[in-house]
Amino acid sequence: MQSASSTQNMVVAAQTAHFDIPLTLKSGAVLDSYDLVYETYGTLNADASNAILVCHALSGNHHVAGVYAPDDKKPGWWDNMVGAGKPIDTDRFFVIGLNNLGGCHGSTGPKSINPATGHAYGAAFPLVTVEDWVASQARLADRLGIRQFAAIMGGSLGGMQVLHWSIAHPERVRHCLVIAAAPKLTAQNIAFNDVARQAILTDPDFHGGDYYQHDTYPRRGLRLARMLGHITYLSDDVMGSKFGRILRQGGFNYGYDVDFEIESYLRYQGDKFADSFDANTYLLMTKALDYFDPTHTDPEAGLSAALAPAQAAFLVISFTTDWRFAPERSREIVKALLDNGQQVSYAEIVSKHGHDAFLMLDAHYHALVRAYMERVSG
Amino acid sequence: MIRQDFRTIADWVPVGAKVLDLGCGDGNLLKHLQDTKQTHAYGVELSDANVLACVQNGVNVIQRDLEAGLAEFANDSFDYVVLSQTLQAMHHTEAILREMLRVAHAGIVTFPNFGYWKNRLQVIRGHMPVSADIPYQWYDTPNVHLCTMHDFEALCAKLDIRICERVVMTAGKRVHFMQNLTGSLAVYRFERN
Numbered sequence: 001m002q003s004a005s006s007t008q009n010m011v012v013a014a015q016t017a018h019f020d021i022p023l024t025l026k027s028g029a030v031l032d033s034y035d036l037v038y039e040t041y042g043t044l045n046a047d048a049s050n051a052i053l054v055c056h057a058l059s060g061n062h063h064v065a066g067v068y069a070p071d072d073k074k075p076g077w078w079d080n081m082v083g084a085g086k087p088i089d090t091d092r093f094f095v096i097g098l099n100n101l102g103g104c105h106g107s108t109g110p111k112s113i114n115p116a117t118g119h120a121y122g123a124a125f126p127l128v129t130v131e132d133w134v135a136s137q138a139r140l141a142d143r144l145g146i147r148q149f150a151a152i153m154g155g156s157l158g159g160m161q162v163l164h165w166s167i168a169h170p171e172r173v174r175h176c177l178v179i180a181a182a183p184k185l186t187a188q189n190i191a192f193n194d195v196a197r198q199a200i201l202t203d204p205d206f207h208g209g210d211y212y213q214h215d216t217y218p219r220r221g222l223r224l225a226r227m228l229g230h231i232t233y234l235s236d237d238v239m240g241s242k243f244g245r246i247l248r249q250g251g252f253n254y255g256y257d258v259d260f261e262i263e264s265y266l267r268y269q270g271d272k273f274a275d276s277f278d279a280n281t282y283l284l285m286t287k288a289l290d291y292f293d294p295t296h297t298d299p300e301a302g303l304s305a306a307l308a309p310a311q312a313a314f315l316v317i318s319f320t321t322d323w324r325f326a327p328e329r330s331r332e333i334v335k336a337l338l339d340n341g342q343q344v345s346y347a348e349i350v351s352k353h354g355h356d357a358f359l360m361l362d363a364h365y366h367a368l369v370r371a372y373m374e375r376v377s378g
Numbered sequence: 379m380i381r382q383d384f385r386t387i388a389d390w391v392p393v394g395a396k397v398l399d400l401g402c403g404d405g406n407l408l409k410h411l412q413d414t415k416q417t418h419a420y421g422v423e424l425s426d427a428n429v430l431a432c433v434q435n436g437v438n439v440i441q442r443d444l445e446a447g448l449a450e451f452a453n454d455s456f457d458y459v460v461l462s463q464t465l466q467a468m469h470h471t472e473a474i475l476r477e478m479l480r481v482a483h484a485g486i487v488t489f490p491n492f493g494y495w496k497n498r499l500q501v502i503r504g505h506m507p508v509s510a511d512i513p514y515q516w517y518d519t520p521n522v523h524l525c526t527m528h529d530f531e532a533l534c535a536k537l538d539i540r541i542c543e544r545v546v547m548t549a550g551k552r553v554h555f556m557q558n559l560t561g562s563l564a565v566y567r568f569e570r571n
Contacts, residue, residue: 315433331450334440334450335449335450338420338440338450338451338452338455339452339455341396341418341455343438344420344438344440345429345432345433345438345439345440346439346440346441346442347426347429347433347439347441348441348442349426350426364426364430367430368429368430368433371430371433371434372433374434374436375433375436378436
């Protein structure tokens with residue numbers, strides 16, 4: 001299987017896999033057919049043993065690395081990690097990125113046309129969970145001829161998918177890279193998500209999720225949701241050092257327009273996101289985050305019991321100033337694996353960038369992943 | 379070239395043992411144990427550079443500050459816990475010894491013997507000792523709790539720790555006579571009483 005060539009500015013193209021075998025979701029709902037949009041980088045070797053799956057987080061998609069045209073200025077969201085000669089080296093590994101079910105970048109989701117009605121799914125699109133994503137990813141792996149992944153990796157919500165892979169398909173994954181993740185959300189985290197959802201749900205343009213038919217869009221709600229989210233992805237330190245109390249125009253305006261740089265920055269981030277993302281997908285992704293809990297079926301037994309089936313070796317990474325997915329939460333995963341005597345290494349990266357650190361270029365962080373990948377290929 | 383104290387440790391650790399190496403450095407001991415004894419092992423290390431070196435060495439490492447204890451590790455989850463040339467650099471000496479014997483039935487400790495005659499001689503001459511096993515100037519050293527073999531054994535008695543075996547060496551060779559005077563590096567194997 002040949003895909004993107006290994007050049008500095010890897011030019012890539014998305015592909016679509018259509019599935020006709022119905023997928024029964026955790027909620028009990030059934031998706032009769034669906035599309036998954038994905039990209040691949042590097043070359044699958046003869047025995048299909050060098051495949052790596054990259055699971056995306058809340059606002060991610062299948063465009064992990066590379067560019068769509070030589071003059072494309074915006075590379076994939078994890079382009080500093082994945083590519084020729086990069087920590088996830090596409091000269092050695094065959095890397096897959098996909099847009100999860102319920103997404104808004106090409107895979108079947110709320111804004112896709114429901115074949116039963118001829119209209120966008122909207123509110124009719126079922127809630128999908130981390131478990132459903134893993135099930136659909138496994139079908140994509142089957143389609144691509146991959147029995148076992150050399151590694152599956154992801155940050156944040158992506159890390160939760162990695163955890164579930166290790167439990168649901170222990171024989172299909174040799175290594176798990178779980179980055180800036182948590183075994184389940186805390187009440188505080190769920191609370192943040194619900195404020196974000198309320199912003200969307202109470203937007204008059206939301207129309208119960210069927211805004212596509214009304215030719216409107218809950219832009220204000222999605223913008224607010226993203227602004228809130230963005231605050232929680234940054235550390236107090238980095239916000240302070242980047243923006244402090246710097247004023248946009250050097251003095252107060254005594255009004256409600258932008259006074260401080262931080263306001264300007266957040267509004268810009270909110271606007272940018274609201275223009276490129278689907279509000280229903282945002283709702284669904286935050287709910288998938290809230291629901292994920294490997295101990296859900298047996299809270300008494302705890303995380304160790306939940307992770308006991310895993311056969312993979314783990315690299316768990318957290319970042320010191322990440323308070324949305326704090327190092328303590330990663331240590332819970334590490335503890336559970338240690339309780340089971342499973343293979344695990346854990347690193348806590350010193351970073352000022354909060355939760356966003358997992359997406360950033362950091363020499364030590366990238367050196368660790370690179371070193372671990374030697375073990376994956378060895 | 380494998381450090382002499384590593385060889386002694388490897389002699390004591392049975393094949394297939396579950397081992398935890400505290401302050402595991404670059405992971406060389408773990409790798410040696412993995413290669414020669416097929417151990418199921420983890421290291422604990424604080425420094426970024428050493429954590430990276432461990433990953434490069436292909437050994438499991440958990441980044442954590444030993445001074446904060448071993449919370450991730452369950453009671454009796456290991457056969458051996460090793461603390462090699464780290465005891466003298468710990469603030470919470472008693473706590474770490476207790477933690478070691480909480481997570482394992484047996485422990486191994488190595489440390490530079492402050493009672494070694496060359497160290498004593500330097501003190502008599504009016505200086506803090508600097509040697510192969512204590513290679514630091516007093517003002518620039520990670521060591522905060524240097525001790526002699528007698529001191530360590532007294533602490534073990536106080537903490538109800540039973541010393542099973544002791545190997546003492548100087549410049550990589552074992553010494554047997556008046557060890558607290560002739561030995562520069564002490565290696566102890568001990569258990570809960």
